[in-house]
Amino acid sequence: MFDYWNPHIERMPPEDLSKLQEERLKSMVHYVYDHSPFYKERFKEAGVKPGDIKMLSDLSKLPFTYKVDLRNTYPTGMFSLPRNRVVRYHVSSGTTGKPTVVGYTKDDIEMWSDSLARALTSIGLGAGDVIQVGYGYGLFTGGLGLHYGAEKIGATVLPTGTGNTERQIMLMQDLGSTAIACTPSYFLHIAEVAEKMGVSIQDDTSLKVGVFGAEPWSDETRRRIEEATGIKAYDIFGTSEMSGPLFTECQEQNGIHVWSDMFLIEVIDPETGEQLPDGETGELVITTLNKWAIPLIRYRIGDLTVINSEPCPCGRTHPRLMRILGRTDDMIVIRGINVFPSQVESVLMTIPEVGDHYQIIVDRKGPLDIMKVMVEVTETGFSDKIADLMSLSKRISKELKGVLNVVADVELVEPGTIPRSEGKAVRVIDKRKV
Amino acid sequence: MVAIKQISLFVENKPGRMAKVSKTLSDAGVNIRALTVAEAGDFGVIRMVVDDPEKGYQVLHDNGFTVSETEVLAVEMKDIPGGLYEIVNTLGESNVNVDYAYAFVTTKAERALLIIRVDNLEKAREVLTSAGVKLATKDEIQKI
Numbered sequence: 001m002f003d004y005w006n007p008h009i010e011r012m013p014p015e016d017l018s019k020l021q022e023e024r025l026k027s028m029v030h031y032v033y034d035h036s037p038f039y040k041e042r043f044k045e046a047g048v049k050p051g052d053i054k055m056l057s058d059l060s061k062l063p064f065t066y067k068v069d070l071r072n073t074y075p076t077g078m079f080s081l082p083r084n085r086v087v088r089y090h091v092s093s094g095t096t097g098k099p100t101v102v103g104y105t106k107d108d109i110e111m112w113s114d115s116l117a118r119a120l121t122s123i124g125l126g127a128g129d130v131i132q133v134g135y136g137y138g139l140f141t142g143g144l145g146l147h148y149g150a151e152k153i154g155a156t157v158l159p160t161g162t163g164n165t166e167r168q169i170m171l172m173q174d175l176g177s178t179a180i181a182c183t184p185s186y187f188l189h190i191a192e193v194a195e196k197m198g199v200s201i202q203d204d205t206s207l208k209v210g211v212f213g214a215e216p217w218s219d220e221t222r223r224r225i226e227e228a229t230g231i232k233a234y235d236i237f238g239t240s241e242m243s244g245p246l247f248t249e250c251q252e253q254n255g256i257h258v259w260s261d262m263f264l265i266e267v268i269d270p271e272t273g274e275q276l277p278d279g280e281t282g283e284l285v286i287t288t289l290n291k292w293a294i295p296l297i298r299y300r301i302g303d304l305t306v307i308n309s310e311p312c313p314c315g316r317t318h319p320r321l322m323r324i325l326g327r328t329d330d331m332i333v334i335r336g337i338n339v340f341p342s343q344v345e346s347v348l349m350t351i352p353e354v355g356d357h358y359q360i361i362v363d364r365k366g367p368l369d370i371m372k373v374m375v376e377v378t379e380t381g382f383s384d385k386i387a388d389l390m391s392l393s394k395r396i397s398k399e400l401k402g403v404l405n406v407v408a409d410v411e412l413v414e415p416g417t418i419p420r421s422e423g424k425a426v427r428v429i430d431k432r433k434v
Numbered sequence: 435m436v437a438i439k440q441i442s443l444f445v446e447n448k449p450g451r452m453a454k455v456s457k458t459l460s461d462a463g464v465n466i467r468a469l470t471v472a473e474a475g476d477f478g479v480i481r482m483v484v485d486d487p488e489k490g491y492q493v494l495h496d497n498g499f500t501v502s503e504t505e506v507l508a509v510e511m512k513d514i515p516g517g518l519y520e521i522v523n524t525l526g527e528s529n530v531n532v533d534y535a536y537a538f539v540t541t542k543a544e545r546a547l548l549i550i551r552v553d554n555l556e557k558a559r560e561v562l563t564s565a566g567v568k569l570a571t572k573d574e575i576q577k578i
Contacts, residue, residue, distance in 0.1 A: 196498075377444050377500050384442030384481060384504050384551075385533060386474045412477050414446050416498045 005121040005153065006114075009261055010316045014309070017260045017317060022056050024289040025264060029053045029062070032295050035080035038073060039297060059266065060275055064285070065299045070100040070241065078294050079103055086293050091139040092240045102141075102240050103293040109148065111290055112243040115259055116149025122250040122257065122314065123209055123234050125179055127154030130206075132172060134182030134190075135214065136423055137161045141244025142214055146181045155179075162186065162422035165193045173199065176206045181236070184212040184221055185425035188356045191229055192420075202230035211236050213245055215424045216326040216342040220349030222253075224356060237324060239301055241294075242286060247321075255308055255320025262289055265319060266298075267307050270328065281306050283328065284321070302328045304340075332362055332428060334369045334406045341427040344373060344408075347399050353381040353392055357418040363431040372409045373400065376418060436569040437505040437555055439487035443480040444500035447473055455480060455499070462493040467575055468549055470536040481536070483508065483549055485576045505555060508570035509548045509562060513539060521548060521567060528561040530554050540578050 004010045012020070029050045032039040043049065046063035053061065070078055079086070086103040093099065104112070125131065131150040135142030143161055150157045158175055160168050162182070168190060172180070180187065187210055194201055201207055210225065213236035225233045237256045238246035242263065247256045258265050266275050267282035276282040284303045288295045304325040311317045326340040333339070341360060348354050355376030363370050375396065383389065393410040400408045419426065445451045452471070459466065469482040484490040487503065494501040511517040518537070525532060535550040547570060552558040562569060 379495070379500050379502060382442075382444055382500050382502050384440075384479050384502055386472050386479055389444070389477065389479070390474060412444070414444060414451075414498075415500055417446070 003121050003124070003126065004315070005118040009259070010118060010122075010318065012261075012317055014311070014317050018056060020261055021264055021289060024261070025056065025059065025287065026050075026053055028287070028289055028295060029297070031292075032080060032297060036078070036295070038069070038078055039080075042297075056264075059264070059287070059298070062287075062298050064273065065296050067100070067241075067300070067302065071098045074098045075101040076103065080295055081105060081293050089139075090141045090144075090240055090244065093140070100240065102243075104243070105292045108243065108291050108293050111262060112145060112246065113148035113152045115243070115246045115262055116145065117152040118259065119236070119246070119248040119257070120149055120153050120155070120211070122316070123211070123232070123248055124251060125150075125153060125155055125209060129155040129178045129209075130158055130176055131155045132158040132160055132168070132177040132180040134160050134162060134168060134180055134186060135245075140423075141238075141240045142181075145238070145244035145246075146211070150181075165190055165422070166197065169194045169197060169199055169205075172205050172207060178206050179209040179211065180207060181211040183214050183421070183424055184210075184217040184225065184233070185215060185357070185420075186422050187212060187225065187233075188221075189420040189422070191225070192356075201228075207231050210234065211248060213237060215427075216324060216330065216340070218342050218346040218349060220346050221356070224349055235324075237321060239303075241296060241299060241301070242288070243291065250312060250314040250316060252312055252314050255312070255322045256324075257312065257316050257318045257320055260318045262291075263287065264289055265307060265321075267305060268300075270304075278307050278309050281323075281325070304328065330428070332360070332371075332430060334362065334371050334404075337404070337406050339371070339404050339406055343403055344400065345427075347403050348373070348375060348396070351396060351399070353378060354396065355415055355418075357420065357425075358427070359418050360428045361431065362428065369432070370409065371406060372411055374411045374413050374418060376415045377412045378415065436507065436559055436571055438483065438508050438570070438572050438575055439491075440504045440506045440549065440551070441482050441484060441487055441490050441494065442502050442504050443494060445478055445480055447476055447478050452480070455494070458493055458497050458499075459484065459490060462489060464490040464493065467578060468536060468538040468547070470534075472534070481534075481549075483575060485578075487572075504551060506549050506551045507555065507558060507562070508575060509550060510545045510568040510570055511537070511548050513546045517546065518548065520565075521562065524561055524565045524567065525550075525552065525558055528557060530558045530561065 033050045088104045133146045137143030210233045222233045236248045264287040266285045270283040284301045306322040309319045326342045355378045359374045361372040396410045465485040467483045472479045531553045533551040537548045539546045
């Protein structure tokens with residue numbers, strides 16, 4: 001009843017997986033020391049030699065790598081191999097400062113698509129499926145990453161990329177897409193446009209699965225997508241530094257499986273850098289185990305998450321990321337209180353009168369930070385009494401305060417007025433930074 | 435049933451919003467009989483009685499407005515001092531609350547029409563009818 005891409009690895013007993021990780025970690029440490037002047041220097045500064053790493057628990061002796069290291073060595077200072085071994089570049093958008101360049105050997109591309117082949121198989125996709133890739137193609141890793149993974153499992157790829165939404169819907173119908181991969185906010189937009197075109201995703205298309213990621217989203221949004229369109233919505237995770245999108249939930253929809261033979265993951269206290277046990281929320285740190293152009297040792301991704309190493313009912317033994325709260329970069333600090341847009345979303349999406357799109361505007365009034373949340377009023381429960389509308393915005397504000405402990409002004413706006421995005425949605429406008 | 439359908443719209447309090455609403459109705463050939471705007475800071479609610487409420491609702495909905503239909507009464511009142519008093523006093527004595535009201539005068543009649551939303555539609559209809567007040571029907575509104 002369960003399909004696996006690589007049953008031997010995916011169901012490997014945890015102790016065997018640990019052994020495999022230990023061997024790969026030891027050789028990876030030697031590899032970076034010998035190939036990367038950056039790591040040789042970094043190891044020296046930390047007073048650690050490759051030979052000091054004898055078992056998995058020695059991992060904490062190794063120094064961290066930070067996003068800023070990739071920026072400081074722009075463009076290719078972190079590469080461990082010369083260009084004649086590199087078959088592809090991807091470049092991250094670099095909204096803050098310089099972009100980061102990542103490179104891949106042939107084997108790196110193979111590892112990446114292998115990871116996605118396992119993931120896509122775990123959500124029931126395979127040959128015979130039509131996978132519409134609605135992520136951006138080009139420098140962004142989303143489009144090409146999913147493309148290679150989908151081809152690997154023998155599915156038919158429909159490489160629509162982003163945009164031209166009406167044509168996306170037409171092709172979805174005409175070519176019988178059974179799955180779509182894009183940002184969750186773009187899928188909400190697609191569903192909205194389909195409705196306007198008189199197309200019901202549930203009744204008029206063959207779509208049954210969505211693979212949504214590249215921006216944090218909540219279980220409440222998942223519920224809305226599934227109820228409105230009848231598809232199963234799965235979370236996908238990965239960053240360009242790790243390769244691109246790599247891992248998804250399985251059909252249990254209970255945590256994202258991270259393949260232990262490829263990546264070693266830890267969760268740390270972001271303040272002290274101490275490792276945290278399973279079940280505690282902390283910053284995700286990854287070490288690549290078989291990636292050669294840019295291997296990374298204890299790379300601090302910045303996502304806050306919780307690890308669960310219990311085997312999953314699906315039969316896979318690899319650890320799961322239970323909840324990704326968002327990047328520490330996405331966090332906004334309002335009057336000294338940390339707020340994640342995903343927390344705001346999880347509150348809003350439980351209120352039926354509120355539409356699927358929202359925007360958070362942060363500004364400063366004198367010495368005070370102010371947060372305004374803009375939401376669209378849907379026809380569901382729209383009352384023509386002013387008092388009801390006023391109490392709706394009060395109710396939203398009260399529920400936000402309950403979860404965030406921050407007072408937010410709620411502004412009710414007309415449907416369609418919050419900008420729709422085809423890629424990553426702009427959820428926060430922080431005017432304090434302008 | 436003598437209740438008539440009023441169309442209500444959620445609109446942001448911004449320049450051009452009323453224009454967009456009226457253009458949508460005008461393009462569909464829907465005529466507005468009476469209209470009122472209630473504003474509350476950043477947003478407001480437009481309420482109106484039109485000649486063809488089904489069509490009016492549909493075109494506004496299709497053009498992406500947040501719109502709802504509400505049942506209201508169109509009460510005929512004498513266009514003389516005391517005309518309004520007679521009606522609201524009848525309702526008040528029967529403990530029917532008026533949530534909101536707006537009035538308009540038709541070109542033909544010496545009577546004015548008062549649109550009211552009440553908390554108890556059935557009771558309002560009953561007490562007004564027995565007090566000899568006439569309630570306009572949907573057809574009558576259409577024919578104005």
